[in-house]
Amino acid sequence: MAILIDAPAGPEPARPAPGLRRTGVGKLAALLVSPTLLVLALVVAYPIVSALRLAFYRRDDTPDPVTGLLRPGDHFVGIDNFTDMFAGESSTRFLNALWNTTTFTVTAVSLEVVIGVLMALVMHKAFRGRALVRASILVPWAVPTAIAGLLWRWIFQADGVANDLIPGPPILWTTDGAQAWFAVVVADSWKTAPFIGLLVLAGLQVISTEVYEAARLDGASAWRTFFSITLPLVKPTLLVAVLFRILDTLRMFDLPYTLIGPGKNATDTVTVLAFEEAVKFGKYGPASAYAVFLFAYVAVVAFVFVRLLGADVLGTKARRGR
Amino acid sequence: MVVRGRVRGAVLATVLLLGAGACGGETAPGTDAGASAPAVLDGVGPISLVTGKDISGNLQNQVDEWNSAHPDQKVTVIELPEDADAQRQQMVQNAQTKSDAYGVLNLDVVWTAEFAANQWVAQLPDAEFPLTSLLPATVETARYFKRLYAVPTTSDGGLLFYRKDLLDAAGVAPPKTWAELSAACEKIVPSQPGMSCYAGQFEKYEGLTVNFTEAVNSAGGSVVGEDGKPTLGSEQARQGLNFLVDGVKSGKIAQKARTFKEEEGRRAFQAGELLFHRQWPYQYAKANATDGSSTVAGKFAVAPLPGLTGPGSSALGGHNFAISSFAKNKKTALDFIRYMVDEKQQRANLEKTSQAPTWAALYDDPALVAKFPYLTQLKKSIETAKKRPSVVKYQEVSSAIQEAAYSAMSGTSTTEQALTSLQGKLESLTGK
Incomplete structure (x- = not known):
């Protein structure tokens, strides 16, 4: 009887053993990860959730006609903050800012890819003083963006270096208009092309020299080598770099703000608008709605980019490849 | 990059957090509004x-x-x-x-x-x-x-800084009206290479609000009336803004003056590039410095701001x-x-x-x-100074003023368009 009872239980310990071990490891893993999760919840989840909530509220900003005082507190306004972005009084400003954000991203990132790849090719070549060239190419990327904005403002001011170099009457770069937009693109490309260069350089360094030797033996031209060997082989790294740049440029704030100044139609981005609404006007509801919209926009762009071009962000393919 | 991204993320998070903080049911002290005696x-x-x-x-x-x-x-x-x-x-x-x-x-x-x-x-x-x-x-x-x-x-209060040496040499008294200011410029500026007639603070920031308000007040108009209603439909407001717009059109206000804040203007005045300059009094000591930083030390004086028909009025x-x-x-x-x-x-x-x-x-x-x-x-x-509009949403009012003045001075809209649109915006901001 006892044996009979024990018998079915016999094989059991053998089977659950891995399961038990898994639970044990799982618990330990959860325990070890939980501080990180807690920190993430605090610094990522909480702000996102509260920003989402805030986007549906608005401050009552009509002062009392007798005392002139404002009623404290916010009230729920549904999706008004979002509909106002596209149809209300502020819609022109917002749509203009969205257009600026998008055109900045497309133009600046395209320029940065071309310049960045060229920089990488230069940095990859073996020659005397290569370390010096590498270091100097990377300097712009190491400069804080706000400082870079002020430096470029100095260059672009009415009697600045830019106007000294360009013939003809001085161009007022920091006033509103296409030239201001162009100035921001120039400064952003200068600032972040080295970042693409750096990542592409890392990609170049893992390409084996044998492939190039084979191409040379086959008599391939330099162009052919670049487009058939270099570019396809650095593509995974390049795509990740471009994705990072796109996400970063969509949130561009410091350059337009410090180089041109806020309130200029040609260079206001969505983040500049959100900052002004929140910090200057104290309208946290609409500001939050801008931020939430930008969040969604960035997420969609990233998703489309990953799907269409197959950018390998998490490094799964690369790991398999190696 | 990752670090940069995180820093930006943190900034964004901070902005959002601040926002979150702002919505936590504010119950200010003394909510018994209507009590007129101070606590x-x-x-x-x-x-x-x-x-x-x-x-x-x-x-x-x-x-x-x-x-x-x-x-x-x-x-x-x-x-x-x-x-x-x-x-x-x-x-x-x-x-x-x-x-x-x-x-x-x-x-x-x-x-x-x-x-x-x-x-x-x-x-x-x-x-x-x-x-x-x-x-x-x-x-x-x-x-x-x-x-x-x-x-x-x-x-x-704003003052009109002027080059006393040049005015005295030409036998011109410091101008009390905009017409006199123009006439003085036409007489003096052509013989002074690299000099332009007038500048104030015309970059798109608070300084432009000050300069626009002064121009409108100096023409006898007002931005917001005694009863708190915006009054930019008036002829005086039009003439006030036109002083700035025509100045840019005629070249009396140099194109580059549209990028001036206080300090850019001060550098231009000290370099002898300006005959007249609307500026705060702090410039007096700096422009009179004899350490070589100013080429106009001892060569200038100050006068009240000129207006349309007589002395103008400064923004306070x-x-x-x-x-x-x-x-x-x-x-x-x-x-x-x-x-x-x-x-x-x-x-x-x-x-x-x-x-x-x-x-x-x-x-x-x-x-x-x-x-x-x-x-x-x-x-x-x-x-004689007038205060800038005293409204709760001052920052938004000021932004709207800057937008109007800036677009009119850069020529992207006419004086009338700019004022009509500003009047509409201010009416909705002040709720009147």
């Missing part, structure tokens, strides 16, 4: 004085003197950044978190309405302060709905001291403000820092006038 200001003990960066270096002396006389009510100075927007931002944040860290606030004159309406600053009893000895225009900036919320400690600058609603020792704060606004301290401050006082009698003191020759003109400027 009793009590509590004695240490307080803080929150102010923008003290460039003069005299503030600490004044505070030290107070502290040695009141060892149990020590005042600590909290210095905020030099940038006015950044100062306001920190004071607003402190109020939104209802922190008692800030005691006496050094407010820009245009913030009074916003801080009072939000009940971030306490209402003050008129009788406690020597208001009748102060310049009346400055006291007006401290009131909101006729109630006193702050006490003016420093003032400021300056700072007021207010008491944070969330401060603990309000009685001490009140006494400290009384000490700072007193004639003795204002005189000392003027002598050491050349900041414009609010104590009216100081402007007529012969010893001081001998030391600061512009005081007489400055008093005229402040006495």
Whole structure:
């Protein structure tokens, strides 16, 4: 009887053993990860959730006609903050800012890819003083963006270096208009092309020299080598770099703000608008709605980019490849 | 990159968090709105004085003197950044978190309405302060709905800086009207290579609001009327803005002057590139420096701003001291403000820092006038000065003004279009 009872239980310990071990490891893993999760919840989840909530509220900003005082507190306004972005009084400003954000991203990132790849090719070549060239190419990327904005403002001011170099009457770069937009693109490309260069350089360094030797033996031209060997082989790294740049440029704030100044139609981005609404006007509801919209926009762009071009962000393919 | 991304993310998160903080059901003190008598200001003990960066270096002396006389009510100075927007931002944040860290606030004159309406600053009893000895225009900036919320400690008014050497040589008197200013320029500027006629602060920022408001006021108009209604449909408003727009069109205001803030303009004036310059009095000492930084030392003088048909009127600058609603020792704060606004301290401050006082009698003191020759003109400027619109949504009003003036001056819209659109925006912002 006892044996009979024990018998079915016999094989059991053998089977659950891995399961038990898994639970044990799982618990330990959860325990070890939980501080990180807690920190993430605090610094990522909480702000996102509260920003989402805030986007549906608005401050009552009509002062009392007798005392002139404002009623404290916010009230729920549904999706008004979002509909106002596209149809209300502020819609022109917002749509203009969205257009600026998008055109900045497309133009600046395209320029940065071309310049960045060229920089990488230069940095990859073996020659005397290569370390010096590498270091100097990377300097712009190491400069804080706000400082870079002020430096470029100095260059672009009415009697600045830019106007000294360009013939003809001085161009007022920091006033509103296409030239201001162009100035921001120039400064952003200068600032972040080295970042693409750096990542592409890392990609170049893992390409084996044998492939190039084979191409040379086959008599391939330099162009052919670049487009058939270099570019396809650095593509995974390049795509990740471009994705990072796109996400970063969509949130561009410091350059337009410090180089041109806020309130200029040609260079206001969505983040500049959100900052002004929140910090200057104290309208946290609409500001939050801008931020939430930008969040969604960035997420969609990233998703489309990953799907269409197959950018390998998490490094799964690369790991398999190696 | 990752680090950069995180930093930006953190900034965004902070902005969002601040936003979150702002919505946590604000119940300001004294919610029994309608009570017109100020609440009793009590509590004695240490307080803080929150102010923008003290460039003069005299503030600490004044505070030290107070502290040695009141060892149990020590005042600590909290210095905020030099940038006015950044100062306001920190004071607003402190109020939104209802922190008692800030005691006496050094407010820009245009913030009074916003801080009072939000009940971030306490209402003050008129009788406690020597208001009748102060310049009346400055006291007006401290009131909101006729109630006193702050006490003016420093003032400021725009002046017309002009090249006395050139005007004297051409036999021209300092202009009182815009027409005279134009005529003087036509006579003098052509013979002075690299010089342009006039500049003010025309970059798209608060300075443009000041210059636009002054132009409209100097033409006899107003931005917002006595009853709080925007009044930009008037002929005077049109003529005011046209002074700036025509100036740019005719080249009397150089194209590059549209990028000028105070400092860019000051550099141009000191380099001898300007015949006339609308500027705050601080330029007087700097442009008179004989260390080689200024080519116009001793060659210029100041006059009141010109207007359409006679002397114009300046926009009022300056700072007021207010008491944070969330401060603990309000009685001490009140006494400290009384000490700072007193004639003795204002005189000392003027002598050491050349900041414009609010104590009216100081402007007529012969010893001081001998030391600061512009005081007489400055008093005229402040006495006739008008305050900028006193509205809760001042920041938005100012942005709308900048948009209108900037687009008209750059030629992207006509004067009429700019004013019509501004009138509409201000009507919806002021709710009138």
